[in-house]
Amino acid sequence: MHLLSASCVCVCALLFTALPLQVSGLETVVGMYGETVEIPCKSGAINAEDVLITKWKYNKGEGLSGDLLVKQRDQPFLVSATNEYKDRVSMAANSSLLLSAATLLDQRTFTCMMVTGADITENPVNVVIYKRPTDLQISDKAEELEIGKLTKLGTCIASNANPAANITWLKNNKPLVADGKGISIQAEVSVDALTGLSTTSSLLEYSAEKEDTDAQFTCSTQPTVGAEMLSSPATFTITYSTENIVLQVSAQEPLLEGDNVTLKCLADGNPAPTSFNFHLKGELVKVENADSYTITNVSRDTTGEYKCSLVDDPSMESSKDIIVQYLDITLSPSGKVTKSLDETNTLDINLQIDSSAKATVSWTKDNIKLEKEPKFTKLSFSDSGRYECDVVMGLLSRKDFFELVVEGAPVIKQLSKQRGEDGQHKVLFCEAEGSPKPAVSWSINGTLLEASPFINGKITHKIMVVPTANLTVSCTVSNKFGTDTQAIYVSSLFEDVRVDKQDQSQGSDQTKLVVGVVVGLLIATLVIGLVYWVYMKKTKQGTWKTGEKEDGSSEEEKKLEEKVEENSQKAEV
Ligand SMILES: *[C@@H]1O[C@H](CO)[C@@H](O)[C@H](O)[C@H]1NC(C)=O
Ligand SMILES: *[C@@H]1O[C@H](CO)[C@@H](O)[C@H](O)[C@H]1NC(C)=O
Ligand SMILES: *[C@@H]1O[C@H](CO)[C@@H](O)[C@H](O)[C@H]1NC(C)=O
Numbered sequence: 001m002h003l004l005s006a007s008c009v010c011v012c013a014l015l016f017t018a019l020p021l022q023v024s025g026l027e028t029v030v031g032m033y034g035e036t037v038e039i040p041c042k043s044g045a046i047n048a049e050d051v052l053i054t055k056w057k058y059n060k061g062e063g064l065s066g067d068l069l070v071k072q073r074d075q076p077f078l079v080s081a082t083n084e085y086k087d088r089v090s091m092a093a094n095s096s097l098l099l100s101a102a103t104l105l106d107q108r109t110f111t112c113m114m115v116t117g118a119d120i121t122e123n124p125v126n127v128v129i130y131k132r133p134t135d136l137q138i139s140d141k142a143e144e145l146e147i148g149k150l151t152k153l154g155t156c157i158a159s160n161a162n163p164a165a166n167i168t169w170l171k172n173n174k175p176l177v178a179d180g181k182g183i184s185i186q187a188e189v190s191v192d193a194l195t196g197l198s199t200t201s202s203l204l205e206y207s208a209e210k211e212d213t214d215a216q217f218t219c220s221t222q223p224t225v226g227a228e229m230l231s232s233p234a235t236f237t238i239t240y241s242t243e244n245i246v247l248q249v250s251a252q253e254p255l256l257e258g259d260n261v262t263l264k265c266l267a268d269g270n271p272a273p274t275s276f277n278f279h280l281k282g283e284l285v286k287v288e289n290a291d292s293y294t295i296t297n298v299s300r301d302t303t304g305e306y307k308c309s310l311v312d313d314p315s316m317e318s319s320k321d322i323i324v325q326y327l328d329i330t331l332s333p334s335g336k337v338t339k340s341l342d343e344t345n346t347l348d349i350n351l352q353i354d355s356s357a358k359a360t361v362s363w364t365k366d367n368i369k370l371e372k373e374p375k376f377t378k379l380s381f382s383d384s385g386r387y388e389c390d391v392v393m394g395l396l397s398r399k400d401f402f403e404l405v406v407e408g409a410p411v412i413k414q415l416s417k418q419r420g421e422d423g424q425h426k427v428l429f430c431e432a433e434g435s436p437k438p439a440v441s442w443s444i445n446g447t448l449l450e451a452s453p454f455i456n457g458k459i460t461h462k463i464m465v466v467p468t469a470n471l472t473v474s475c476t477v478s479n480k481f482g483t484d485t486q487a488i489y490v491s492s493l494f495e496d497v498r499v500d501k502q503d504q505s506q507g508s509d510q511t512k513l514v515v516g517v518v519v520g521l522l523i524a525t526l527v528i529g530l531v532y533w534v535y536m537k538k539t540k541q542g543t544w545k546t547g548e549k550e551d552g553s554s555e556e557e558k559k560l561e562e563k564v565e566e567n568s569q570k571a572e573v
């Protein structure tokens with residue numbers, strides 16, 4: 001027995017100095033925790049028939065051994081153990097030790113001792129008990145992951161295993177490897193004092209990226225025996241703070257006074273911000289649970305810079321300019337303007353434009369475009385009319401007008417005469433300016449051929465007369481401001497001589513004017529004769545003169561010539 005003990009000490013020394021599983025020459029049996037372990041007894045070359053006694057014992061440590069059971073040939077085995085092994089050991093027919101309900105305390109050396117006739121052989125077997133983790137799960141999961149911020153994502157726990165589990169973290173089934181920056185893994189193993197089982201916990205700290213929104217995080221372990229274990233997957237809400245903020249202004253175009261403008265602050269981030277600060281030209285308005293602010297009834301004072309920013313990060317801001325368009329014009333004078341004609345009379349036009357941008361101005365007078373703004377340094381009757389200004393700025397336009405009436409005593413501009421085409425009458429023209437419309441009267445009774453409309457302060461009267469004697473005809477124009485008269489000398493049909501205004505002798509001549517066909521015919525015959533004579537004389541001399549001296553009479557002369565020619569031809573027939 002002394003010898004046996006010595007060999008045991010040797011084996012034990014080996015067991016504790018080297019790794020138990022790699023003890024050379026020592027057979028190792030692996031048993032599963034809680035199950036029955038069969039520890040074979042290697043009889044080697046010994047014939048089972050020769051074995052007298054088979055005995056199982058175990059190494060108690062500290063060089064001691066304990067008996068488990070013993071069997072003598074042709075007898076059933078007897079349990080010799082008195083401790084906790086008493087109820088757990090039995091022997092198979094082939095001498096294997098059957099150890100039920102294995103625990104980690106059973107990880108020791110069991111020795112099968114056989115006694116034959118002369119020899120005693122010992123066959124030690126090392127027992128190792130494995131246990132898969134009871135459970136593999138992720139606990140202490142993060143509420144959410146913030147992008148770019150190293151966060152404790154969770155702890156993976158592989159509980160009660162032997163040997164201790166090695167945990168691998170996976171993202172979408174791909175292993176995560178600690179990189180010292182975005183991924184950090186710290187594993188910790190704790191051993192249960194009672195059972196000796198190990199619980200591994202692995203803490204993953206992870207810095208999320210935007211793409212991690214639907215990523216599945218799992219942890220796995222490959223136990224020493226059996227299939228790989230995988231935890232149920234965990235997904236996380238990926239949060240990130242606002243990176244972009246935009247202020248949107250919705251208003252109609254163009255934005256005018258009285259309109260409404262809505263400011264809307266758009267910001268990203270998960271979760272998105274729910275409160276905003278609106279900076280309304282310096283005034284700060286905080287809006288909660290909403291992202292917009294409406295300015296009603298804007299005015300030109302609303303124009304300015306607007307901003308929105310995050311309540312908790314004022315540096316995140318966006319700004320926009322709001323421009324309220326307006327166009328106000330003041331035209332002076334405006335409406336109806338009456339001015340009396342006076343050499344010194346001027347009219348100042350003042351068009352004031354108050355607008356948000358440069359406006360263009362155009363003018364019309366009586367719907368006819370003017371090249372520039374009207375200027376009246378010296379008023380005349382023809383300045384009368386409706387002046388309209390049209391001011392345009394973008395889509396806005398304003399109009400105003402003034403209607404100018406220049407009033408004053410009438411003036412005769414021209415008094416003239418013309419011989420009628422048939423030579424039987426004369427046509428007198430009286431052209432006058434004045435306002436209001438002057439009344440025109442003649443010193444003789446003629447036939448009114450035409451009274452022009454009163455435009456730009458001008459009026460023209462045209463009458464037909466048949467003078468039977470030399471007479472002076474006067475035209476009189478008058479309105480409430482005064483009267484003007486001019487006279488013209490009208491010779492009896494054949495001698496037209498104009499007299500100067502100073503030589504006027506009015507009134508008495510009118511009685512000499514007789515309208516008579518017989519007299520007319522007689523005179524006409526005379527005229528033809530006279531004119532024919534003159535014509536012949538002119539043809540010989542190459543020159544022709546009449547007593548006519550009045551302005552613009554060349555036209556009259558020509559007509560006269562033609563008339564004479566025509567008449568002379570008639571006479572010849
Ligand atoms: C010994 O017998 C048991 C059943 O009793 C059997 O399971 C085992 O394989 C046998 N072992 C050897 C080494 O033959
Ligand atoms: C809009 O504002 C102007 C002054 O800016 C005010 O006179 C007007 O009454 C306001 N209109 C409304 C509908 O509030
Ligand atoms: C013009 O005719 C009217 C009647 O037709 C007459 O009463 C008047 O006296 C006449 N005037 C002149 C100047 O001949």
Ligand SMILES: *[C@@H]1O[C@H](CO)[C@@H](O)[C@H](O)[C@H]1NC(C)=O
Pocket residue numbers: 468469470491492495497
């Ligand atoms: C008209 O005046 C002219 C001269 O100007 C004269 O020769 C002529 O005889 C006058 N006729 C009548 C009808 O008085």
